[in-house]
């Protein structure tokens with residue numbers, strides 16, 4: 376009998392993940408799976424559950440949560456010899472990875488994918504000895520995300536991030552960065568550095584329109600040391616998918632990147648607090664199999 380594990384984070388998004396557990400379990404049973412339900416209680420539970428599922432040769436893992444849960448789940452898959460297929464039921468506030476894969480954001484529709492889907496092989500990003508699936512960001516705006524409490528996220532959704540970002544921008548903070556990529560070099564002051572593996576960042580699906588989940592490249596944007604007056608233009612280029620054409624933005628794509636700063640700067644990795652600079656980024660091509668429409 377095939378085995379499926381559901382990894383459920385009850386705290387994700389509007390805290391509705393558990394409402395869907397029964398329905399998903401029923402569908403999996405109808406599909407002939409023996410089902411195990413693993414509910415997370417704290418950070419890194421999803422990684423542990425997923426590692427165990429790999430060791431026990433599960434066939435399928437369904438992540439029911441937001442990008443944080445997915446990030447932890449995928450971190451549990453990557454180094455394992457046996458890697459189950461991955462299904463995603465987006466229950467977070469932002470759900471960038473689901474957006475990038477065209478997985479419906481409506482849980483009911485996403486659940487239907489368990490019955491009818493295709494499998495797509497997806498790239499995984501490497502940050503030092505850890506992994507990411509969406510985005511590594513560095514700069515004060517990226518750090519502002521940690522100021523948003525889970526309560527604010529549940530109440531306001533993505534708007535909570537926007538408000539915190541605007542507060543940070545008011546003081547126009549920039550950092551000196553040194554970036555080495557595929558044999559080239561960039562040095563200067565930057566408001567924000569983004570390294571994207573997928574097109575959707577913070578719920579904006581047009582930030583990195585060229586980034587495909589399976590193109591083997593990291594798409595990078597360095598936003599210069601700009602003054603507040605230029606911010607509306609940068610925001611508008613984000614909304615219209617033209618960020619890389621903005622003259623205050625340096626764009627490149629690369630397979631390997633080294634990022635450092637003389638200042639202390641903590642990265643944001645898939646929306647959560649990540650490692651301090653310096654970091655090395657890379658890509659593992661087509662490494663996991665995900666259920667997509």
Ligand SMILES: Nc1ncnc2c1ncn2[C@@H]1O[C@H](COP(=O)(O)OP(=O)(O)OP(=O)(O)O)[C@@H](O)[C@H]1O
Pocket residue numbers: 384385386387388389415416417418419420440441442443444445447466467468469470471528646647
């Ligand atoms: N039972 C729990 N209570 C509180 N936090 C939990 C629990 N289980 C897991 N977590 C932690 O919650 C973090 C955030 O979860 P997740 O990203 O799924 O939700 P979200 O933050 O609402 O969504 P998004 O990332 O899309 O904004 C996870 O990284 C995990 O470490």
